[in-house]
Amino acid sequence: MSCFRLATATALPAGSGSRALRLLANRPHKELAFTRRQFAKAVEGGSGSRKTNGTFKLGLLGAVVGAATGSVYTFYTRWTDGNSHKEHEETKPARVDGLPSGVRITKRYVNPKDTSGLDIVLFQFQTCPFCCKVRAFLDYMGISYSVVEVDAVLRQDIRWSSVKKVPMVLIRQQDGRYVQMVDSSAIVSLIATYLQDKRTDIGELAQFYPHTSFFDDDGKKKLDILNKYFLMYRDHTPKGVTKEAEELDRKWRTWADNHLVHLISPNCYQTMGESLETFEWFSQAGEWDVYFPKWERDMMVYCGATAMWAIAKMLKRRHNLTDDVRSHMYDALDQWTAELKKRNTKFMGGKQPSLADLSVFGVLSSMEGCQTFKDSLQNTSIGKWFYDVKAIVEKNRGQLVRERVEGIKAVA
Missing domain, CATH: 3.40.30.10 (Glutaredoxin)
Known part of the structure; x- marks a missing residue:
């Protein structure tokens, strides 16, 4: 399997400190002896004033205290989380x-x-x-x-x-x-x-x-x-x-995961009424009344709507969104359609949808029955691209x- 082309990340090799010690051990004996004599003079104050000697000792004491503190902290974190290191x-x-x-x-x-x-x-x-x-x-x-x-x-x-x-x-x-x-x-x-x-x-x-x-x-x-x-x-x-097509695909797939998807919850659950409306649509789209008992379906709707209404507020703060959460959604969709216009292609993949097209389409389709999506159709130009992708997906x-x-x- 070694013939697969794979993107890898490099890290500093382990044991670099040991190699440094081995290199030091291989130095000429006279050079090591000279180094030891200079270090001894510095510690004993033989080559400098009392002021220099005091400063050196203070620095040495600080280094020892710092090393001890770091060791204690490392031991504590490893003790509390055996795998944290x-x-x-x-x-x-x-x-x-x-x-x-x-x-x-x-x-x-x-x-x-x-x-x-x-x-x-x-x-x-x-x-x-x-x-x-x-x-x-x-x-x-x-x-x-x-x-x-x-x-x-x-x-x-x-x-x-x-x-x-x-x-x-x-x-x-x-x-x-x-x-x-x-x-x-x-x-x-x-x-x-x-x-x-x-x-x-x-x-x-x-x-x-x-x-x-x-x-x-x-x-x-x-x-x-x-x-x-x-x-x-x-x-x-x-x-x-092409390499350009691969990089473009990765860029917009990442954008869908790290940006676009985080705008869904703050928009679809911004009020309790909209949250409940969204979950009622979820129930219909997921056929919950067919696959789950009524008590379980109702619990999913009402508990889910309440929980997501509360979570949406936290997500809005986490992602630094203003109270006008719709504007953030509109800006994101305008960013996508502007790129399509710039490339002058029907889809990001050209004549046919790419993985990036399918990722963005998938994220948006999750709110197709919500008020947020209806507002987006009225306030952005996302509609044509969305329904063009949808037609091909449903055909296949x-x-x-x-x-x-x-x-x-x-x-x-």
Whole structure:
């Protein structure tokens, strides 16, 4: 697998201090002796005044105190968090022997023209922006897949997983086991990579998208899939794919995740009335009355609307948004359409949607039935591009089969 082209980040090699000591040990004996004599004179005050000697001792004392304080702090942080000092540790995607017992498939999209050979189970919330991104990609590519609609409050269908968030996919490997992938952008990149070259098993390709630990600017330890916007080509870049196109795709996919998506909640839940209206639309779009008991459906609507109304206020402060949250949404959409106009193309990918187009479309489709989206159509020029992408996605999508299948078998 070493032949894959992969973007990597470099770090200083471990043990650099030991090498410095070895280099010092290899110096000529006379030079070391001279150095020791000069250091001894400085400590004893033989080569300077009392004032210089006192200053040196004070500095030496400060260095010792500083080193001791740092050591105590390091020991304390390691004692309170045994793994806090570990950085750049990788956690590979998990594999499971089969679909977990009790997984309830709610619907399938079946495309008779699908030649991918993939068996995919998507765990989702119907109107989650990140889930919408994954569905937009799968639908556009004409891939068949099964859906497990997860209760947004109880999350019973993902209790088996150590990762308690969606979207999540299980994809069958050649050996019959399933590889578990999370993070919408990594899921899209993995499947897009596989579709470019099917010689490598999907489970093996998934290992190129590990979670890696790092520390952010505030010193907090984080986990992320650092190469999630990269496609892992085997021997060479596919014909017709340019470096400029790859960089453009990564730029706007990152923008969709790090900027556009953060405008959704503060807009769709800015008032309690709008929050409740949004969740009623979620219920309709996700067919909650079909897949969940009435008490569970009502709990999802009313508890979810109340929680998101409160969370939206915190998110507005976190992302430094003004009270006029609509203006931030309009500015973002104008930024996207201005780039399309500048490039003079129908889509960011040219004549056909790219991964960037599908990412932005997926995020926006998550609020299509909300007042925020209706206002955006009236106050920006996003509508034509959005519905052009939607038409292609729906044309390529497989036939929807609504069902709730009990058991562990993914495909009938």
